[in-house]
Amino acid sequence: MTLTVKEKKDVEIEISEAWCKGCVICVDYCPHDVLIMERGKAKVANLAACTACMLCELHCPDFAIVVRDKSKE
Amino acid sequence: MFNYDQYLRITKFPLIWCPGCGDGIVLKSLVRAIDKLGLEKDSVCMVSGIGCASRLTGYVDFNTLHTTHGRAMTFATGVKMAKPDLHVIVITGDGDATAIGGNHYIHAARRNIDLTVILFNNHIYGMTGGQVSPTTPKGMLASTAPYGSMDHTFNISGLAQAAGASFVARASVHNGVQLENYIAKAIQNKGFSLVEAMSPCPTAYGRRNRLGAGVDMIEDLKRDAVPYSKAKKMTPEELEGKVVTGIFINEEHPECRSEYQKIIDRFQKEK
Amino acid sequence: MSEKSNGKARVITGNEACAEGALAAGMRFFAGYPITPSSEIAEVLSAKLPKYGGVFLQMEDELGSIGAIIGASLTGTKTMTATSGPGFSLMQENLGYAVMTEVPCVIVNVMRGGPSTGLPTLPSQGDVMQARWGTHGDHQIIALAPFSVRETFDLTVRAFNLAEKYRTPVILLMDEIIGHVNEKVYLPSEDEINVFDRIRPTGSLEEYLPYEHTKSRVPAMADFGSGYRYHVTGLAHDETGFPTNKASEINKLMDRLDQKISMNREDIIDFDEYMMEDAEIAILSYGSTARSSRHAVRLARENGINVGLMRLRTIWPFADEEIKKISEKVKLWIVVEMNRGQIAHEVEWAVAGKIPVFKVNRIDGDPINPLQILEKIKELANVQL
Numbered sequence: 001m002t003l004t005v006k007e008k009k010d011v012e013i014e015i016s017e018a019w020c021k022g023c024v025i026c027v028d029y030c031p032h033d034v035l036i037m038e039r040g041k042a043k044v045a046n047l048a049a050c051t052a053c054m055l056c057e058l059h060c061p062d063f064a065i066v067v068r069d070k071s072k073e
Numbered sequence: 074m075f076n077y078d079q080y081l082r083i084t085k086f087p088l089i090w091c092p093g094c095g096d097g098i099v100l101k102s103l104v105r106a107i108d109k110l111g112l113e114k115d116s117v118c119m120v121s122g123i124g125c126a127s128r129l130t131g132y133v134d135f136n137t138l139h140t141t142h143g144r145a146m147t148f149a150t151g152v153k154m155a156k157p158d159l160h161v162i163v164i165t166g167d168g169d170a171t172a173i174g175g176n177h178y179i180h181a182a183r184r185n186i187d188l189t190v191i192l193f194n195n196h197i198y199g200m201t202g203g204q205v206s207p208t209t210p211k212g213m214l215a216s217t218a219p220y221g222s223m224d225h226t227f228n229i230s231g232l233a234q235a236a237g238a239s240f241v242a243r244a245s246v247h248n249g250v251q252l253e254n255y256i257a258k259a260i261q262n263k264g265f266s267l268v269e270a271m272s273p274c275p276t277a278y279g280r281r282n283r284l285g286a287g288v289d290m291i292e293d294l295k296r297d298a299v300p301y302s303k304a305k306k307m308t309p310e311e312l313e314g315k316v317v318t319g320i321f322i323n324e325e326h327p328e329c330r331s332e333y334q335k336i337i338d339r340f341q342k343e344k
Numbered sequence: 345m346s347e348k349s350n351g352k353a354r355v356i357t358g359n360e361a362c363a364e365g366a367l368a369a370g371m372r373f374f375a376g377y378p379i380t381p382s383s384e385i386a387e388v389l390s391a392k393l394p395k396y397g398g399v400f401l402q403m404e405d406e407l408g409s410i411g412a413i414i415g416a417s418l419t420g421t422k423t424m425t426a427t428s429g430p431g432f433s434l435m436q437e438n439l440g441y442a443v444m445t446e447v448p449c450v451i452v453n454v455m456r457g458g459p460s461t462g463l464p465t466l467p468s469q470g471d472v473m474q475a476r477w478g479t480h481g482d483h484q485i486i487a488l489a490p491f492s493v494r495e496t497f498d499l500t501v502r503a504f505n506l507a508e509k510y511r512t513p514v515i516l517l518m519d520e521i522i523g524h525v526n527e528k529v530y531l532p533s534e535d536e537i538n539v540f541d542r543i544r545p546t547g548s549l550e551e552y553l554p555y556e557h558t559k560s561r562v563p564a565m566a567d568f569g570s571g572y573r574y575h576v577t578g579l580a581h582d583e584t585g586f587p588t589n590k591a592s593e594i595n596k597l598m599d600r601l602d603q604k605i606s607m608n609r610e611d612i613i614d615f616d617e618y619m620m621e622d623a624e625i626a627i628l629s630y631g632s633t634a635r636s637s638r639h640a641v642r643l644a645r646e647n648g649i650n651v652g653l654m655r656l657r658t659i660w661p662f663a664d665e666e667i668k669k670i671s672e673k674v675k676l677w678i679v680v681e682m683n684r685g686q687i688a689h690e691v692e693w694a695v696a697g698k699i700p701v702f703k704v705n706r707i708d709g710d711p712i713n714p715l716q717i718l719e720k721i722k723e724l725a726n727v728q729l
Contacts (some may be wrong), residue, residue, distance in 0.1 A: 005224045013230075018087065019086060019087045019088075021087075021091075021092035021093075022091040023092040023286065023287050023288060023338055024093075024094055024286065024288045025093065025287065025288045025291060028291070028292065040110070048318070057075070057289075058098075058101065058249040058250065059074065059098055059247075059249055060098075060101075061090065061093070061094060061095060061097025061098050062076055062087060062089070062090075062097050063081075063086065063088075063090055063099075063101070063134065063245075063285075064096065066074050069074070070076045085586065105559060114573060115569055115570070115571050115573060118385075118568050118569065120415070130575065130577075131575060131577070131587065132584060134573055135573055136418075136568040136573050136574070137508075137573070137574075137576070138415065138575075138576045138577075139416075139420065139575070139576065139577035139579065140415075140441065140569075141411075141437055141438055141441050143407075144407060144408070144411040144438065147403065147407065147408040147409075147410075147411030147412050147415070148411045148412070148414055148415035149415060150375075150401070150403075150408070150412050150415065151373070151401075151411065151412035151413060151414060151415025151416035151417075151418075151423070152377065152415040152416065152418060152419055153414070153566060154373065154399045154401055154416060155372075155373050155399060155415070155416035155417075155419040155421040155423070156419035156420075156421075156568065156569055157571050158417075158569070159419070159568065176404050176405060176408075177404060177407075177408055179409075180403070180408070182402035183652045208666060210430065222674060241504075273474075280507060290665075298686065329464065333394075333399060336394045337394045337397055337398075339394070340394040340395050341394060341396070341397045342395050
């Protein structure tokens with residue numbers, strides 16, 4: 001997945017530690033390695049790389065990750 | 074960001090399903106489909122049977138009915154026939170719908186009653202600890218198939234098609250958006266609409282068959298998925314182990330309740 | 345139910361009277377499956393329901409039939425199914441579901457010879473204990489038993505009123521004789537019948553507790569689609585309707601489900617007494633067998649033996665207190681029923697040995713005839729009186 005030129009995204013990612021079950025699906029889906037696993041929970045490691053493609057939020061089975069694309073709101 | 078909360082009974086969270094189970098992804102696609110169609114929450118009635126997937130009805134803010142094992146479609150038929158303006162959605166699993174519920178499944182399809190059936194296919198009885206199901210692939214292990222499942226498996230979508238369903242599709246949790254689109258089409262279809270949702274069970278099925286965690290099983294689904302258009306040109310050997318996704322049937326058939334309404338309109342005294 | 349009628353005499357069967365009674369009670373959804381000797385109920389309703397704006401549905405089996413009537417009832421519709429022994433056996437799990445989720449509906453069992461395929465065209469009363477304990481787990485149930493075509497109409501209406509009033513399934517125990525016998529009847533017109541409708545909530549969605557531990561023990565029941573989006577489950581649940589494993593909540597639910605019926609036994613239990621004023625021997629009977637018993641009472645009196653009949657119209661909950669009271673006035677009981685003494689055992693339990701309880705039974709498919717009862721009366725009169 002080559003990174004095309006992308007304009008600066010104003011994105012917020014919120015992860016619920018209580019609901020995340022550490023299934024790694026979000027990390028697996030993220031095309032830009034924004035997320036990592038830490039102590040069995042998902043964690044934002046590289047927010048700048050996020051393009052708000054929503055794949056993580058779409059496929060998190062536990063409603064534990066929310067991606068807010070400020071530029072769209 | 075999609076606002077799921079407006080459709081959920083948040084106080085019941087977190088979800089009961091195991092880490093990596095795909096059922097939560099189907100729930101998300103279902104909620105987005107309902108939102109896309111702009112359905113009033115009061116007008117949605119969700120009916121589930123017994124099994125992991127069937128616990129879904131406890132988490133959603135609709136008229137919800139958690140029935141007995143295998144019988145969800147009969148309760149749903151009663152709801153729909155008595156109050157046709159309700160959007161009735163059935164939540165069921167491969168065991169719930171095609172083993173104990175098989176007779177009701179084919180008859181609901183034969184009647185072509187306006188129900189949207191979301192059938193979570195995880196190839197196993199998850200809730201009860203991993204027993205073999207009518208869709209456990211041959212040779213795969215289960216708690217009651219310690220030497221490998223021996224029986225031929227049901228083609229769930231084929232069953233509905235043969236019985237008379239007017240909308241039959243299969244999708245998988247590896248593609249939540251496609252699942253959402255098919256569910257929305259299924260709800261819109263005025264007749265028996267089946268969406269078979271492939272959803273992996275890492276705990277009971279994945280672990281026993283060394284298929285890795287949920288995320289690995291979802292990767293496998295991505296790898297094995299074949300669009301219906303392509304699958305039509307493939308040989309049975311080439312399709313071995315593949316998961317054919319797509320809309321198999323999308324036809325207009327007379328719908329049970331609407332046909333019955335014609336009888337009421339003809340005979341009802343001005344009561 | 346008074347004997348008033350709209351003046352038009354009709355000659356109909358018990359099965360037809362059951363169908364008419366259901367419509368008069370406001371039943372607008374029937375789901376059933378063919379089975380002798382109850383199929384006529386379905387046949388009549390398949391023709392009549394559309395005229396009332398109602399829905400008839402033949403399902404693929406009895407499991408589907410009771411599943412459908414429970415689903416339909418949740419939309420606020422009065423619903424019914426009708427079957428016989430084999431089908432009634434298949435309905436047990438969902439009957440328990442309707443008890444646990446407190447969904448009003450009426451299940452008619454036109455009893456035939458059992459067990460198994462048994463005697464499909466011949467009468468029996470062999471399912472009365474199944475009506476009480478057929479479904480698994482501790483529970484209460486209401487079951488009524490008519491003994492004539494007119495009373496079948498009346499008790500069908502009563503079954504719906506009790507189902508709606510106590511938010512529970514009610515079983516109507518007919519037998520093949522009652523189902524198929526033709527009798528001249530004067531049926532009351534719609535306005536002569538009082539019909540009870542379930543209590544619906546009036547407060548807000550947030551406040552609504554679908555399984556509230558109310559003083560009456562009968563919580564209000566909202567119709568699906570009416571704005572009270574609530575959850576219905578067969579799992580043990582708390583007052584909000586959601587699953588619970590907390591012992592205290594489970595006890596509260598189980599107590600309420602029991603008290604809902606046991607606290608209201610006076611309203612539910614119903615029987616009549618025939619020549620009991622000076623009776624020394626009391627016959628207890630119900631359903632079609634009670635007709636032979638009445639005749640036997642008259643024959644016995646002609647032979648100078650003071651016999652009376654207590655006829656149960658409500659089988660469950662059982663009239664044990666009332667039987668205890670009568671036991672203080674009579675010398676012995678004879679329980680007459682087309683099974684091997686299923687209700688006789690309940691009478692023995694209630695009487696607790698104070699006076700003897702004898703049985704007259706028949707399970708060969710023939711009805712018990714009055715002379716068979718008279719013979720027993722004479723035999724006991726010489727010995728016991």
